[in-house]
Amino acid sequence: MILKTRLFGHVYEFKSIREVMAKANEEKSGDKLAGIAAETAEERVAAKVVLSNLTLNDLRNCPAVPYEEDDVTRIIQDDLNETIFNSFKNMTVAEFREWLLSEKTTGDMIKRASRGLTSECIAGVCKLMSNLDLVYAAKKIRVSAHCNTTIGLPGTFSARLQPNHTTDDPKGIVASVMEGLSLGCGDAVIGINPVDDSVESVARLLKMLDEFKAKWEVPTQICVLAHVTTQTEAANKFGAPLDLMFQSIAGSQKGNEAFGLTTQMLEDGRQTMLTRGTCTGPNVMYFETGQGSELSSDAHNGWDQVTMEARCYGFGRHFKPFLVNTVVGFIGPEYLYDSKQVTRAGLEDHFMGKLSGLPMGCDACYTNHMKADQNDIENLATLLVAAGCNYVMGVPQGDDCMLMYQCTGYHEAAALREVFGLRPIKEFDQWLEKMGFSENGKLTGKAGDASVFMTK
Numbered sequence: 001m002i003l004k005t006r007l008f009g010h011v012y013e014f015k016s017i018r019e020v021m022a023k024a025n026e027e028k029s030g031d032k033l034a035g036i037a038a039e040t041a042e043e044r045v046a047a048k049v050v051l052s053n054l055t056l057n058d059l060r061n062c063p064a065v066p067y068e069e070d071d072v073t074r075i076i077q078d079d080l081n082e083t084i085f086n087s088f089k090n091m092t093v094a095e096f097r098e099w100l101l102s103e104k105t106t107g108d109m110i111k112r113a114s115r116g117l118t119s120e121c122i123a124g125v126c127k128l129m130s131n132l133d134l135v136y137a138a139k140k141i142r143v144s145a146h147c148n149t150t151i152g153l154p155g156t157f158s159a160r161l162q163p164n165h166t167t168d169d170p171k172g173i174v175a176s177v178m179e180g181l182s183l184g185c186g187d188a189v190i191g192i193n194p195v196d197d198s199v200e201s202v203a204r205l206l207k208m209l210d211e212f213k214a215k216w217e218v219p220t221q222i223c224v225l226a227h228v229t230t231q232t233e234a235a236n237k238f239g240a241p242l243d244l245m246f247q248s249i250a251g252s253q254k255g256n257e258a259f260g261l262t263t264q265m266l267e268d269g270r271q272t273m274l275t276r277g278t279c280t281g282p283n284v285m286y287f288e289t290g291q292g293s294e295l296s297s298d299a300h301n302g303w304d305q306v307t308m309e310a311r312c313y314g315f316g317r318h319f320k321p322f323l324v325n326t327v328v329g330f331i332g333p334e335y336l337y338d339s340k341q342v343t344r345a346g347l348e349d350h351f352m353g354k355l356s357g358l359p360m361g362c363d364a365c366y367t368n369h370m371k372a373d374q375n376d377i378e379n380l381a382t383l384l385v386a387a388g389c390n391y392v393m394g395v396p397q398g399d400d401c402m403l404m405y406q407c408t409g410y411h412e413a414a415a416l417r418e419v420f421g422l423r424p425i426k427e428f429d430q431w432l433e434k435m436g437f438s439e440n441g442k443l444t445g446k447a448g449d450a451s452v453f454m455t456k
Contacts, residue, residue: 001058005049012046017054017062021120022304023047024127026344030292030305030335037304052094052128059120060089064303064311070253071263076118076314084116093124100125100137100355107140114357119251119314122355123307126348131383134347138354138387145283145359147221147244147322149425151188151390152359157422158391159413160323160361161186164402168195170208176396177212178450182437183410184417185394187428188361189244189286189323191223193403202226203238210241210278216435216453219427221279221322223286227260228269241278244322245269246286250293251300251311258297270319283322288363289313290327291345292335305335306348313356323391324353325361329377330405332367339376342366346380350389361391365407374398374406381408385416392416414443 003020004013014020022031023038024047031037038044063073088096099105129137144152151158163176173192180186190213192205202224209222221243224231228247234240247266250256256263266285273284289312294300300308309326316324326349329342336342346362353360364380366372381392398409416422423429423441432438436446446452 002053003050005046007042007046007049010042012043012050014047014050017058018064018303020047020050020054021124021127021307024051025304025306026127028291028305028335028341028345029333029337030295033334034295034300034302036302048128051124053092054124055089056091056093056096056117056121057089059093059124060085060118063118063120064307065252065301072252072256072311072315075263075318076311079318080118081115084112088113088116093128096121097125097128097133101133105140107142110141110355111143111357114355117355119310119356120307122313122352123310126306126310126352129351131344131347134351135383135387138351141354142388143354143357143359143390145322147279147281147283149187149219149221149427151322151425153425155422156425157385157389157413157417157420158188158361158425159185159394160188160391161190162193162393162395162400162407163190164193164395164400166195166402168201168205173205173208174212175450177209178453179396179448180394180410181218182450182452183394183447184414184424184432184438184443185410186218186220187425188391189221189223191225191246191286193225195402197226197230199230199233199237202230203234203240206234206240206242217431219425219431225288228265232269232272235272235276242273243277243279244286245273245277245284246288248288249312249316250297251308251315252294255294255297255299255308258299266319283320283359285319285321286323287312287316287321288325288327289316289349290330291349292331295335296331309349310352310356313353313358317356317358322359323361324358325363325391326350326353327363327365329366329370329372330363333370336370338371339373342370342372342376343380343383347383347387350384350387354388359390362389363393363407365393365405367405377406377408378412381412381416382419385420385422414447418442
């Protein structure tokens with residue numbers, strides 16, 4: 001294993017694979033904050049050269065956190081299909097990139113390969129890819145999943161309806177739900193981030209959403225994005241309906257502990273869903289991630305944020321989720337400074353999630369203190385749809401008044417569907433037509449008119 005190269009008459013020698021991986025990463029303010037980023041563009045290129053000549057076996061044998069110390073590492077390693085890994089392990093990272101991008105390599109071939117890849121392998125090849133590479137490769141990979149309906153089928157593009165409210169006011173939430181549904185959002189999930197995440201409040205919100213869904217026969221799934229233990233208690237104590245169980249996850253055991261999470265909690269939550277959940281299944285979990293969370297909790301073990309993010313996906317696939325999305329840009333400029341970094345991170349995360357075998361979406365967003373604006377986020381959303389992203393967010397006016405960040409609005413999903421010739425999930429598409437909100441895949445004059453829901 002060679003960790004040095006000569007570039008423009010200068011010899012660059014790196015101390016470890018960890019250093020190579022960090023310095024081969026595209027520029028990220030989070031890596032700079034951690035003190036592990038390349039100091040110059042030339043050093044970044046040198047690290048990429050070294051990385052390109054490492055084998056997938058080299059990367060597998062150098063997990064970001066040692067196997068003995070970290071249950072995320074253990075899950076990633078133990079879930080690996082050794083037969084598939086052995087057929088790829090002697091490939092260099094550069095050769096693997098060429099294989100992914102080859103016109104002869106199909107999506108099914110890549111999906112098979114994903115079962116033999118550790119997260120470090122996936123992060124490594126990601127660092128050698130251009131933005132267009134990330135779009136092109138991800139487009140090949142189609143990953144579907146079934147909760148009450150099936151997401152990720154060819155020809156579809158979905159949206160999470162996110163009707164957050166500053167006081168969890170039922171009338172405000174329902175008004176947002178009505179408007180979002182009328183504009184074609186909500187086929188992925190109707191999901192609320194609660195202000196009050198007490199068991200009682202979560203149960204109340206779940207019952208309210210379930211009653212609305214049943215009354216209007218909306219073919220979708222509902223979720224309140226509280227801690228996994230809170231959702232479980234809401235079901236056990238108050239009989240709250242659970243279509244989909246949410247949890248934020250990290251790429252290390254220490255990072256998960258910062259979320260108040262253990263692997264056993266996730267296992268228990270999934271079992272609750274499989275035995276008591278209200279959905280059809282078998283995919284019953286919803287995970288959110290985002291570059292930088294491990295650094296914020298000092299749980300990155302000196303590794304870069306792309307590699308730690310890849311490990312989220314390696315961990316998450318163990319639980320066979322229905323939805324996964326990176327909340328790219330949410331943490332702020334400390335980790336992703338501007339639109340260029342946010343765009344790159346969104347494409348990286350989507351690609352790595354897909355290559356991990358996950359039904360991947362993206363919350364294309366930014367905070368107000370970041371050097372980005374709505375045009376930048378619409379650009380990212382467009383690139384993600386081109387890359388075959390399963391879903392994005394639908395937030396009233398693209399402005400989440402509770403979480404205080406900017407995102408994609410209700411109109412974006414409809415516009416992107418029309419631009420790319422896509423439709424919502426089939427059952428939801430049919431429901432939109434029945435309600436008069438769409439016709440032949442396009443919104444009608446009734447779209448956006450929430451008064452339709454006041455008729456009964």
